[in-house]
Amino acid sequence: MTIASSTQFVCFVFLSAAVAIGALGVVLLPNIVYSAFLLGGVFLSVAGLYLLLNASFVAAAQVLVYVGAVNVLILFAIMLVNKQETMAEIPGLRLRRLLSGGVCAGLFALLLRVAFTTPWALPGPVPIGEEATIRIGEHLFSDYLLPFELASVLLLMAMIGAIVLARRDVFSSDVATGEPADQGLIEKSRTPLLLEKTN
């Protein structure tokens, strides 16, 4: 590790504060666009934590995949479903929030107890640092070859599945005007009164 350890500690404090506050903002902010951008900030801070943990390749993958792909995908989804709607009040919302907050606090206490009472085998072997990328490549093409190939199949399936799920199909047409009653009618002012199957 080339960074001095005190610098490392200060970086850890700042990055973890950014992660924690950003995550709270993602969950609690009423405007979902702000949440999405804060989520990008959380992803970047987590990438910084990976750099502190001697993992430059995974940090780069985190920035590319999460910030570059997942966050942009979420922003597009917000843009596509951007309808201002006032959500109806449901009874017992405050009680539900309190109960789930209690459950989460209990889970947090349990996790902290496990983290601080388990006798970890510290100090472990010396981290290999910059050699990590080479080691990951060796792993991916020797003992983790099968999961690596399965991941490509999974990504292909996810791609085709996403296309099939998000495609607009015209299943019926409006009897009165004859125009196709696809889901684009949602954006139009008028909903069809009577639908007729076309196929």
Next chain:
Amino acid sequence: MSLELPTTVPLQAYLALAAILFCTGVWGLINSRNAVRVLMSIELMLNAVNINLMAFSNYLDGQLIRGQVFAIFVITVAAAEAAVGLAILLSLYRNRETVDMERFNLLRW
């Protein structure tokens, strides 16, 4: 008064940070009304798991960094999950014209 900083970051600090992130994600997952925010909470939880894996890989398994390989696979699955999840969300929005989780109750009871 001299402020004495700890010399290294302990493993437990990373574990505690991941616990905070995971519990925030769980709370958001339960309490979000907006379906997009539910997906964001799932991403937060996956990131918490990744932080744990990377911390263990650095502190306990420094030579054979198996945790980093696992983190790469988790990132892959998370990307696939986000794509399919958002496609399902779009399809739901077209059918129900809402993103309110309380109104997606067709299969309830």
